[in-house]
Amino acid sequence: MSLKIPTPVFILTALFLLFPLTTTTTLQDLLRSRGLPAGIFPDNVKSYQLDREDRLEVHLESSCMAEFDGRMYFDRVVTANLSYGGLVGLEGLSQEELFLWLPVKCIIVNDPSPGVILFDIGVAHKQLSVSLFEVPPSCMPQEVMLEKLERKEGFDFQK
Numbered sequence: 001m002s003l004k005i006p007t008p009v010f011i012l013t014a015l016f017l018l019f020p021l022t023t024t025t026t027l028q029d030l031l032r033s034r035g036l037p038a039g040i041f042p043d044n045v046k047s048y049q050l051d052r053e054d055r056l057e058v059h060l061e062s063s064c065m066a067e068f069d070g071r072m073y074f075d076r077v078v079t080a081n082l083s084y085g086g087l088v089g090l091e092g093l094s095q096e097e098l099f100l101w102l103p104v105k106c107i108i109v110n111d112p113s114p115g116v117i118l119f120d121i122g123v124a125h126k127q128l129s130v131s132l133f134e135v136p137p138s139c140m141p142q143e144v145m146l147e148k149l150e151r152k153e154g155f156d157f158q159k
């Protein structure tokens with residue numbers, strides 16, 4: 001009996017072994033490979049690191065406010081533990097709820113139901129459609145961002 005490894009298994013194994021050496025893997029590829037939508041982080045990601053314990057550190061060109069359903073604020077460096085379908089122990093990400101900026105503690109996909117992304121903001125859970133996160137959002141211009149952060153009332157943004 002000869003040992004015959006099925007080709008798909010061989011290819012997957014080869015890919016798996018090569019993965020840590022690949023420098024061209026983008027953050028979006030990484031997120032997809034972990035069952036997460038590609039557009040969780042904004043479009044100004046400069047670099048990222050993933051250590052052996054799956055601690056993910058994402059560096060942005062600058063802090064960034066982006067709009068999904070509500071507004072999210074990304075610090076210049078965002079860290080999280082990456083697991084399949086989730087980012088837990090998040091640091092550097094906040095979400096606006098009722099004019100307050102609340103830190104997002106974790107993001108879980110397909111929980112409690114498929115196609116849903118759940119944001120755990122400590123005091124509450126928020127569910128959104130995963131489809132909102134397929135494409136990295138653009139950062140708002142700096143002046144708009146500062147104005148929105150400084151003015152807690154938030155409704156009147158005319159100059």
Ligand SMILES: *[C@@H]1O[C@H](CO)[C@@H](O)[C@H](O)[C@H]1NC(C)=O
Nearest residue numbers: 053054055080081088089090
């Ligand atoms: C994140 O990972 C670190 C190192 O593996 C661990 O010590 C820490 O408890 C984790 N945090 C969460 C919230 O899972």
